[in-house]
Amino acid sequence: MTQRRVTMADVARLAGVSTTAVSLVLNNRQGTRISDDVASRVRAAAQELGYRPNLTARALSTQKSHVIGFISEQVTTDRLASGLIRGALQEAKRHNHVLFIAETEGESHAVDEAVDALTDRQVDGIIYAATRPQTLRVPARVGSTPVVMLNAVSDDVADNVLADEFAGAKDIVDLLLESGHTDGVVIVGRSMDQPDDEWLSIAVRRRLAGIWDSLSAHGVRPVAQIPCQPWSVRSGYEAVRDLLLAGVQPHALICMNDRLAFGAYRALSEVHLTPGRDVSVVSFDDDDIAVYLHPMLTTAAAPFEDMGALAVRILLDNNHRPGEHLVPMPLRVRDSVHLNRATEAEFTAMRNPEPDWTR
Amino acid sequence: MTQRRVTMADVARLAGVSTTAVSLVLNNRQGTRISDDVASRVRAAAQELGYRPNLTARALSTQKSHVIGFISEQVTTDRLASGLIRGALQEAKRHNHVLFIAETEGESHAVDEAVDALTDRQVDGIIYAATRPQTLRVPARVGSTPVVMLNAVSDDVADNVLADEFAGAKDIVDLLLESGHTDGVVIVGRSMDQPDDEWLSIAVRRRLAGIWDSLSAHGVRPVAQIPCQPWSVRSGYEAVRDLLLAGVQPHALICMNDRLAFGAYRALSEVHLTPGRDVSVVSFDDDDIAVYLHPMLTTAAAPFEDMGALAVRILLDNNHRPGEHLVPMPLRVRDSVHLNRATEAEFTAMRNPEPDWTR
DNA sequence: CTTCCTAGGTCAAGCGGTTTAGCAGCCGAT
DNA sequence: ATCGGCTGCTAAACCGCTTGACCTAGGAAG
Numbered sequence: 001m002t003q004r005r006v007t008m009a010d011v012a013r014l015a016g017v018s019t020t021a022v023s024l025v026l027n028n029r030q031g032t033r034i035s036d037d038v039a040s041r042v043r044a045a046a047q048e049l050g051y052r053p054n055l056t057a058r059a060l061s062t063q064k065s066h067v068i069g070f071i072s073e074q075v076t077t078d079r080l081a082s083g084l085i086r087g088a089l090q091e092a093k094r095h096n097h098v099l100f101i102a103e104t105e106g107e108s109h110a111v112d113e114a115v116d117a118l119t120d121r122q123v124d125g126i127i128y129a130a131t132r133p134q135t136l137r138v139p140a141r142v143g144s145t146p147v148v149m150l151n152a153v154s155d156d157v158a159d160n161v162l163a164d165e166f167a168g169a170k171d172i173v174d175l176l177l178e179s180g181h182t183d184g185v186v187i188v189g190r191s192m193d194q195p196d197d198e199w200l201s202i203a204v205r206r207r208l209a210g211i212w213d214s215l216s217a218h219g220v221r222p223v224a225q226i227p228c229q230p231w232s233v234r235s236g237y238e239a240v241r242d243l244l245l246a247g248v249q250p251h252a253l254i255c256m257n258d259r260l261a262f263g264a265y266r267a268l269s270e271v272h273l274t275p276g277r278d279v280s281v282v283s284f285d286d287d288d289i290a291v292y293l294h295p296m297l298t299t300a301a302a303p304f305e306d307m308g309a310l311a312v313r314i315l316l317d318n319n320h321r322p323g324e325h326l327v328p329m330p331l332r333v334r335d336s337v338h339l340n341r342a343t344e345a346e347f348t349a350m351r352n353p354e355p356d357w358t359r
Numbered sequence: 360m361t362q363r364r365v366t367m368a369d370v371a372r373l374a375g376v377s378t379t380a381v382s383l384v385l386n387n388r389q390g391t392r393i394s395d396d397v398a399s400r401v402r403a404a405a406q407e408l409g410y411r412p413n414l415t416a417r418a419l420s421t422q423k424s425h426v427i428g429f430i431s432e433q434v435t436t437d438r439l440a441s442g443l444i445r446g447a448l449q450e451a452k453r454h455n456h457v458l459f460i461a462e463t464e465g466e467s468h469a470v471d472e473a474v475d476a477l478t479d480r481q482v483d484g485i486i487y488a489a490t491r492p493q494t495l496r497v498p499a500r501v502g503s504t505p506v507v508m509l510n511a512v513s514d515d516v517a518d519n520v521l522a523d524e525f526a527g528a529k530d531i532v533d534l535l536l537e538s539g540h541t542d543g544v545v546i547v548g549r550s551m552d553q554p555d556d557e558w559l560s561i562a563v564r565r566r567l568a569g570i571w572d573s574l575s576a577h578g579v580r581p582v583a584q585i586p587c588q589p590w591s592v593r594s595g596y597e598a599v600r601d602l603l604l605a606g607v608q609p610h611a612l613i614c615m616n617d618r619l620a621f622g623a624y625r626a627l628s629e630v631h632l633t634p635g636r637d638v639s640v641v642s643f644d645d646d647d648i649a650v651y652l653h654p655m656l657t658t659a660a661a662p663f664e665d666m667g668a669l670a671v672r673i674l675l676d677n678n679h680r681p682g683e684h685l686v687p688m689p690l691r692v693r694d695s696v697h698l699n700r701a702t703e704a705e706f707t708a709m710r711n712p713e714p715d716w717t718r
Numbered sequence: 719c720t721t722c723c724t725a726g727g728t729c730a731a732g733c734g735g736t737t738t739a740g741c742a743g744c745c746g747a748t
Numbered sequence: 749a750t751c752g753g754c755t756g757c758t759a760a761a762c763c764g765c766t767t768g769a770c771c772t773a774g775g776a777a778g
Contacts, residue, residue, distance in 0.1 A: 005502065005734095007733095007734060007735085008734065008735060009734080009735095017757080017758085018757070018758045018759080019734090019735080019736090019758090020736085020737080020757075020758060020759080020760095021756095021757065021758080023735070023736060023737085024736095024737095024757095027736090032756090032757095033754090033755055033756050033757080034756070034757075035755090035756065035757085038756085038757080052475065052478075052479050053479065053734085053735075054419075054479065054481065054733090054734050054735065055479045055480045055481075055735095056415055056418050056419050056424065056480060056481045056733090056734080056735090057419050057733070057734035057735040057736090057763090058734080058735055058736075059415050059735090059763095060413075060415050060416050060419055060733090060734080060735075060736095060762095060763050060764065060765090061734080061735050061736045061737085061762075061763050062735085062736065062763085063763075065415065067459075067480070074445075075441060075444055075445050075448060082434060082441055085434055085460070086433075086434050086462065089434060089460060089461075089462050090462070093461075093462075096476075098459050098460075098461065098476055098477075098480065099459065099460050100426075100457050100458065100459060100460075101444070101448060101457075101458050101459075101460050102448070102452075102457065103445065103448050103449070103452075116411065117455075117457055118457070119411070120411050120412065120413065120414045121414045121415060121426070121457065122413065122414075122415045143364065233651060262651065266653070288647065288648075289648070289651060292592060292621065292648060294625070364764095366763095366764055366765085367764065367765065368764080368765095376727080376728090377727070377728050377729080378728095378764090378765075378766090379727075379728060379729080379766085379767080380726090380727065380728080381765095382765065382766060382767085383727095383766095383767095386766090391726090391727095392724085392725050392726050392727075393726070393727075394725085394726065394727090397726080397727080412764085412765075413763090413764050413765070414765095415763090415764080415765095416733090416763070416764035416765045416766090417764080417765055417766075418733095418765095419733045419734065419735090419763090419764080419765075419766095420732080420733050420764080420765045420766045420767085421733085421765080421766065422733075719778105720777105720778090721776105721777080721778075722775105722776085722777075722778095723774100723775090723776080723777090724773105724774090724775090724776100725772105725773095725774090725775105726771105726772090726773095727770105727771085727772085728769105728770080728771075728772095729768105729769085729770075729771085730767100730768100730769090730770100731766105731767090731768090731769100732765105732766085732767085732768105733764105733765090733766090734763105735762105735763090736761105736762085736763090737760100737761085737762085738759105738760090738761085738762100739758105739759090739760090739761100740757105740758085740759085740760105741756105741757090741758080741759090742755105742756095742757090742758105743754105743755090743756095744753105744754085744755085745752105745753090745754085745755105746751105746752095746753090746754105747750100747751085747752085747753100748749105748750085748751080748752100
């Protein structure tokens with residue numbers, strides 16, 4: 001029951017050596033002169049007793065806890081924070097680190113509390129993850145603990161990792177246009193000349209820039225651009241419904257995210273237009289709903305897991321060059337874009353080998 | 360830069376007392392005789408220096424880390440693990456605890472690794488969360504660290520928290536039947552007399568029992584029961600499509616989960632039957648997709664957040680009575696069941712005040 | 719004038735590791 | 749014989765906090 005955990009002293013006693021020797025052997029430190037005889041005795045003893053080092057004690061002594069703090073506005077919400085966490089988790093594990101998780105729900109006093117709770121526990125670094133890539137102030141009180149912003153930007157913090165929105169947008173629109181869908185292009189979610197507002201985060205800005213870069217490279221002008229305030233299913237539905245009511249016949253929809261696309265699908269099906277046949281649709285994020293849709297959505301995936309992993313790597317690598325780290329957005333080529341022969345050949349390899357229909 | 364963190368010794372020096380005094384004051388321990396004068400000097404000094412205790416050191420000394428380990432098969436996946444984590448997180452925070460997260464992806468060696476990683480860090484307790492309420496063996500090597508199973512059951516572990524599937528099922532089917540939908544009842548997902556298989560977890564068993572309890576209490580016999588192997592969107596679609604093809608006209612669908620319901624919706628709409636008008640649909644889990652559906656799904660919600668919170672409370676309360684802890688499943692009364700006057704009055708209060716359409 | 723409380727603290731030994739300085743023995747060179 | 753240098757290992761300080769044992773001065777009691 002209250003069996004004391006076996007300590008280094010126990011191992012030392014059994015092996016008939018000092019704890020120093022045990023420490024040196026078990027951490028197999030180079031450059032220290034320990035005989036093979038002692039080394040093997042120590043190892044045998046440790047093995048026999050089932051010794052495991054107490055990492056709390058080690059942390060106290062070495063000032064390295066092998067723990068990373070992960071502060072996030074929310075831990076739940078579709079793939080977003082989940083993906084970031086999951087990526088960070090796996091990368092941390094490979095480096096024998098463990099993750100503290102804290103949630104702030106956007107309240108700034110909660111951020112301070114979380115930072116305190118983590119630094120009080122000697123974390124080796126802090127990852128601050130936001131649900132939307134915004135510029136935000138990170139609490140000054142981080143002391144000497146390194147911080148990296150994940151899916152966010154801060155003036156005070158050197159490192160931040162973001163999705164490569166520009167390239168992703170360019171790629172997915174290239175796919176659309178090179179499949180021949182250059183007429184009747186509609187952008188759902190935002191117009192280029194719409195005035196700036198709180199919604200215009202860095203991510204949106206770049207996503208839009210990528211779209212336009214591709215459009216003008218192909219000499220294409222959209223027939224309509226519809227701003228939407230929240231990027232919700234309802235907004236997408238209303239936007240496309242109104243468009244159809246106004247008599248516009250779209251042939252290619254560029255939706256600013258998957259939720260808008262979901263709404264667009266509904267509006268299209270109401271007038272018996274089938275996505276992927278009558279209208280090609282591309283979108284962003286690869287939200288969970290993307291594969292629930294019928295036909296499944298072709299979308300530029302937000303690479304959350306990769307981003308989370310990269311954040312950890314940056315934190316652990318103390319001679320990386322600081323700055324902005326962009327993670328590519330992989331294209332999920334599914335069924336909402338009708339491919340022509342050329343693009344079929346080029347993009348077919350990108351298809352999900354096994355769409356997770358069965359989930 | 361490399362500014363040393365202020366320690367208790369610093370505070371003691373500034374206040375002109377011993378570290379013992381500082382410790383006693385700052386932890387305001389009762390029954391120790393410290394003058395008000397000293398106490399206030401200590402507090403002032405701590406305040407002035409911005410002292411924060413080093414919790415690693417404290418943990419080493421007290422053998423209590425104020426950290427809880429959370430091992431989960433997956434951290435992501437729709438509301439499931441996310442909800443459990445989120446609930447645990449918030450409850451932990453209220454008790455000044457922090458959560459370590461570890462993920463196993465179902466591999467058993469990963470479980471051992473995770474347990475080691477956590478116990479090496481002196482966690483005060485471990486929560487083991489599964490994605491499906493199964494009976495599973497928990498590694499023996501947990502030593503003296505208490506464990507609670509979350510959404511799972513183990514013979515070796517005393518405490519486990521589960522959703523109250525029986526009551527939830529009974530409630531949601533009561534709602535359906537008392538709204539007058541007693542003819543043409545179809546159970547989608549499992550038949551009562553289906554042979555046991557790996558899918559028949561405790562949760563499913565109880566859910567089914569609750570359904571039948573309600574049915575027989577109301578003297579209702581379903582016109583059909585359709586087993587489905589994975590409870591996926593596709594299965595639900597195929598099940599209902601085949602049913603309709605066979606000429607059965609359902610008026611009330613009891614779907615074993617929301618994904619099946621999603622598929623059922625599609626099959627119904629193909630023959631121009633509208634859920635909530637022509638056919639009432641009830642379901643389980645309150646998955647994310649439940650509110651994306653049109654009309655929104657009336658479902659018995661899996662109370663993941665409450666379950667996570669309860670697990671933490673159990674772990675921290677060392678004189679609770681051990682055993683099985685059931686958490687009620689709240690009904691989400693939305694639009695897929697056509698209510699009659701009586702049930703309207705009774706259940707209308709349960710409606711979500713603000714459906715999160717806008718997400 | 720001792721003795722005994724008691725109020726008000728302090729000392730020092732942990733907790734379980736890491737790490738620096740140093741010690742003993744042995745050998746070859748001077 | 750002396751000295752320096754190497755090899756192989758240990759003593760002890762330290763990381764920052766907690767805690768049971770102990771110490772001291774002042775007043776009350778004898």
